[in-house]
Amino acid sequence: MAEDHRIDSLPWRYAIVGCGRVGISWARHLAVAGGVPVGFASRRRTSARTAAEAAGGGKVCEVLSALPEADLVLITTPDGQIEAVGRELATTGALAPGTVILHCSGALEADRLAVLREGGAHIGSLHPLQSFAAPALDHNPFEGIVMAGEGDPPALTLAESLTGRLGARFIRLPAGTKGLYHAAAVVASNYLVTLMGGALEMLAVCGLSGRDAFAVLEPLTRGTLDNIGRLGIPKALTGPIARGDAATVEHHCRDLAAQRPALLRFYRVLGEYTLDLTKGRGEIDTKAIEALQSLLADTRESGSNRG
Ligand SMILES: NC(=O)c1ccc[n+]([C@@H]2O[C@H](COP(=O)([O-])OP(=O)(O)OC[C@H]3O[C@@H](n4cnc5c(N)ncnc54)[C@H](OP(=O)(O)O)[C@@H]3O)[C@@H](O)[C@H]2O)c1
Known part of the structure; x- marks a missing residue:
């Protein structure tokens, strides 16, 4: 039976199920951090072998026959396979009580x-x-990144310990919050690409494209990130919506409708959320808020028919 001291001190003996991009990265760097590789399983044997080579040891398993020896089992299959792998591991009956999964x-x-x-x-x-x-x-x-954990306290003790060994920072998430945690990462990373894509498309209409267009926006975007870090939200907000300048927003909507209609909704949806942030500052009057609300909520293709 696994004993408590196994989970918060080296060496951990670890096994990995699902040897792809993340699994092989764990395989290598847990070994470098002092973990002992005991077994690797994957859909294809060749993937498990690659992980064992990356770790410098450990059995290549059809099923995880090495499980009884592991203090830690990492499941790094695609998300859709995690539950099935968990059930499969449970039916093997090979896990020692106290093992962290x-x-x-x-x-x-x-x-x-x-x-x-x-x-x-x-x-x-x-x-x-x-x-x-x-x-x-x-x-x-893993060096310098954040790793977010949730689950049973003994599992989190080990998770926090190995996070530190890999040079990362550990944060604990309250139960029931992972959906929003992940959505936040999607917004900050994937949607930043989307945002820049929309802005670059508008600059292409102005005759700027590719590297030139990016060079125009890059200092602005980096400066804005710096401002958010220094001032926080909503103080970092500048621009026509933050100033209550409905005439400029109407101009944007009119030109987008005429020159890049596919981006008008994109501009308005983000503008509505920007207006919510602006309202929180209490710096623009009700008349300006109403004018902006009406421009941004307009579902018609063109903003040009507003007085
Ligand atoms: N990629 C990222 O940037 C990233 C970042 C953070 C977290 N994650 C998470 O990490 C996990 C793995 O992602 P990944 O990007 O490493 O995926 P991946 O490259 O597709 O690797 C998944 C591996 O799992 C194996 N596999 C699939 N079904 C299996 C099963 N039923 N039993 C055993 N092995 C199975 C595949 O096997 P074969 O090679 O043997 O065919 C594949 O190599 C996911 O939960 C993902 O959400 C990913």
Whole structure:
């Protein structure tokens, strides 16, 4: 039976199920951080072998025959497979009580692995806030990032310990909040790309494209990020909506309708949220708020027919 001292001190013996971009990165860097690799399983044997090579040891398993030896099992399959893998692990009956099982999904909670608690395992999720486009072998992709965990306290003790060993910062999420945590990451990262894509498309109409267009926007965007860091939200907000300048917003809507109608809704939806932030500052009068509200809520294709 696993004992408590196993989970908060080195060496952890670890196994990984799902040897893709994240799994192979864990395989390598947990070994570098002092963990002992005991087993790797994946849909394809070759993937499990690649993980074992990256870790410098550990068995390649059809099923996780190495499980009884593991203090920690990381499930790094695609999100849609996590629950099924949890059930499969539970039916093997091979887990020692006290084993910590963590999955790495950003959106799913630990309870997807609840079936494993019946055998005495401690379950959790540990999400590295990093983009793994390929297995990272030559540098530590966990260095300096945040890893968010939730789940059973003993699982979080180990998660926090290994996070520190990898040079990352650990944060604990309250139960029931992972959906919004992950949505926030999507907005800040993926939607930033979308935002810049929309702005670059508008600059293409002005005869600027590619590198030139990006060079025009880059200092503005970086300066805005700096302002958010220094001043916070909504103080960092500038521009026509923050000033209550409905005439300028109407001008934008009119030109977008004429020259890039596909981006008019994009401009208005973001403008509505920007107006909500502006209202929170209490600096523009009711008349300006109403004029802006009406311009931004307009569902017609053109903003030009407003007085
Ligand atoms: N990629 C990222 O940037 C990132 C960042 C943070 C968190 N995550 C999370 O990390 C997890 C893994 O993501 P990933 O990007 O590493 O995915 P991935 O590259 O697609 O790797 C997943 C691996 O799981 C294996 N697999 C699939 N079904 C399986 C099953 N039923 N049993 C055993 N192995 C199975 C696949 O196997 P074979 O190779 O053997 O066919 C594949 O190599 C996900 O939960 C994801 O949300 C990803």
